[in-house]
Amino acid sequence: MTYIPITPSEREAMLATIGVKKVEDLFAVVPAAYRFPKLDLPPALTEMEAAAELGDLAASNETVRGDLISFLGAGMYNHYIPAVVDHILRRGEFYTAYTPYQPEISQGTLQAIFEYQSLMCALTGMEVSNASHYDGATAAAEAVNLAYAQFRGKRSKVVVSPTVHPQYRAVIRTYTQGMELTLVGDDPQADLEAGPESLAGFVDEDTMLLIVQYPDFFGRIYDYTNLIEAAHAKGALVCVVANPIALALFKTPGEMGADIVVGEGQPLGIPLWYGGPSLGFFTTRKKFVHKMAGRLVGETVDSRGQRAYVLTLTAREQHIKRERATSNICSNQGLLALASAVYLSVVGKQGLRQVAELCYHKAHYAAEQLSKLPGMGLCFSAPFFHEFSLCLNRPVEEVNAHLLEHGILGGYDLGQDYPALKDHLLIAVTEMNTKEEIDALVHVLAEVAHD
């Protein structure tokens, strides 16, 4: 079925007004040899049939709510989403609107983005936020674009910590392949026990940007203040890729002196959705605002003296600056920025701290119990947030398969990206994991340990 409301008699009347006999006549300009191809697609479904087909596809997955107990994180996390978030997202006034280019009839979207920007600044300790990027990985790549524009190509080196998410590092490489940059530091053979200060050695007068992650890919929390100071001493900028839930509890990258703070906003009220769409947040200092990509909402007044909001500094963007723009971004993640704003509003100051503390305590309980098992142990000694690396006495693949048999989605196999961490499992624990679930994980892994 279609959603076309034109009746046959209306169509006839319209064709007469246009001055053609039949609809096909409108396509005379299309090369005849290729006109009206027969498409081999399945027969059209009614809404009832489509609902059933999609229902079957969805039902054939095993979910982390009901089917499996999940300890899988590595960039996307299973958090609770208050009901109110989706009720707001489902308002057609928000989700069926376009980018707010006509501010007189878009103040809902504009004020919501302005509040989102404010919330992200509050969370990261930064001064300016844009209206979003596609995800955490592309936001990190856009940090390179900012630095490149800031130095106008006069510096050519980017230092990336090996403990930045492997997929983020891959995306940064893809994005920068035409820019003639040197990426250093992210050697998978690097000493992963060495503290963040070890990266300072890579930063020199040719370095435009240093990128670190907080907590890092292994869940570890470091105070980057000294590293950032060292990088600034060489004139380089520093980007911190941060987990927004951790920021409820821990010192902000803003306090540490970061120039850019980006990250994956999915933990803030966005479902896992098999990896997307999610939200890339991007915050920086006011002095870099002209080099920041993406849309930006600013406060102003309208002709009636009312406080109002508009897209501002738009001449930075691709539709005006074209090939000289910092980035080509146009569509962003507007609706998911709204989801995060609603989430942060309703969870609020107390709720977000509570979520972060629950994650912390449960992850530490799990780590403590698991590290007691024979042949297993925590890989690193640094403080961690809600994710930790567990050393096993056999291949992760084998252990995860065993866990899956017991309905447990194990962690991430670190050996895929770090040869030195063969047989290491990255385990994530959130507020969604009960003590019983953690005990079940410990119990099954105890069996594995004794096998």
Add this chain to the structure above:
Amino acid sequence: MTNIPSNLKYTKNDEWFDPASGKMGLSDYAQAQLSDIVFVEILVGEGDTLQAGQAVASVESVKAAAEVYAAVGGKVVKVNETLADAPETLNSDPYGAGWVIQIEDGDASGLMDASAYEKYCAERAH
């Protein structure tokens, strides 16, 4: 009316150059086309040697973006650092406080004089 001082020389990209002082900037016509300028970034530094036509500044208004090109070749002796904090000066005083850079020993022989530039502006208005 567009203000076109007779003592200055002009480029097709709407820069002005003052052979007496060596200063250059954006013409009144250009600032009016761009409308309210909100950002200026000077891309060259004191001591740089420029080729005529090389980009020397990047300008953004509320609705447009433009590059300012060197009206003449030569050595940059001074850049107008006050523009960064007061980009609106390019609108309010394009030939005075809104100068962009000062160039030493620039050769203005290839540039338009005021009457040729006035004709050039009038042509584009229609």
Add this chain to the structure above:
Amino acid sequence: MTEFILQDQPKVVEPTIFGLSSPGRVGVSFPDADVPRAELPESLLRADLPLPELAEVDVVRHYMHLSTFNYSVDSGFYPLGSCTMKYNPKIDEDTCRLPGFLYTHPLQPIETVQGNLALMYTLQEWLKEISGFAAVTLQPAAGAHGEFTGVLIMRAYHKSRGDYKRTKMLIPDSAHGTNPASSGMIGLEVVQIPSDARGNVDLEALKAQCDDTVVGLMLTNPNTLGLFDEHVEEVIKIVHECGGLVYGDGANLNALLGIVRPGDLGFDVMHFNLHKTFAVPHGGGGPGSGPVGVAAHLADFLPEPVVGIIEDGDEEIPPLYGFVRPPKTIGRMKAFHGHFGGGLVRAYTYIAMHGAEGLRQVAEHAVLNANYLQARLRGVYPIPYDRICMHEFVAEGRIEGSDVRALDIAKRLMDYDFHPPTNYFPLIVHEALMIEPTETENKNTLDRFADAMIKIAEEARTQPELLREAPHKTPFGRMDEVRAARELVLCCWLPEEKDEA
């Protein structure tokens, strides 16, 4: 000109979420910890968390109130050229929120997410069939992201052949800004190609630029004038003859569904905008979804991973779907697998319900509606490239005997309860009004819109100030954009601004 009332304290119509906050108020609480509390590392903790504190009802009323300030497809006609603001079927909102889709983690073992992978694989196959391309990636997050993917693939293709001197991207003057911006992101030199008097690519100008330094041409067809290039095969041939590739900007694919396949015409690579063509809602700016299709010679360069069949099935056992790495991949464009829930599930639902015949009807009616509006407005507004259009057309917002501008006409349309067309784009038309009605509007709506446009043309002559000061009936008037850009108030969380309300 609009006069702005300057005052220090503008009237606040709806306080910000920070302004509504009251210390100690709680929206959602979470259970107490069921495990022993671990010690927190004091030296690493933040001192204060300056987030607002509200009850759930405060939050709901705030966002409900904000939503009433928005115009949307659900509230009325939205003929925003180039954006394809068609109606978004409600069933898509339900299918994309099925728990099986919402609550699956992107790194789960493939055996536990065969439903997701089957959906993705099938969607890849359908997009191939619809477009005539040999392979498709679903990873790009939006149209511009797809373009960036496409230009990286073009660059990689030339490099893989040892052809290093190609650094020039040809782009028609009517192109979207994302085309040159995507090329600029990988350091290519952008060369603009003019349009001819009928709105086609100027063949002579194109030939003059075609040499062995050309990476390719980025062609939007139908172009942003809403016109199908009358020499599209010739254009593609000219570029191919100099060794360049042809990129198709799929922004306007809605006009071509079941009409012609870009792959058949000889395009080498193209992005789809699932949020335009396949009715994925625009979300107030996003998320979009920008899969990319490529001809066979570019399939090896697609971003990793694509969805493939790992083990063939038979009559009883379905195949095992999984991820495959194209051998010469340009790399990864984003983390994980693309906009699965919001983009791919909705597009799958839409295509499944339309089938081949339904998709052709979509294109036919999109083109019918645009030509009908063009016919009704002909003679009222100048139409600089006046021929049969595709899904949209561009008029000039100029009225004989009046000095009102396209902007004034756009703003006045809001008083008639319509969203204005795109204005001042494409750049090659002065005072452009770019009108795209889409296929989901009925004749009555189109007639009401045409009547309003005709009435506004009359107002422009008799009461021009009515247009210059428009809109009058909307909750907000025109904005002081200069003040926004000069003062740069971009954030409201600073403590001293907390007591605004």
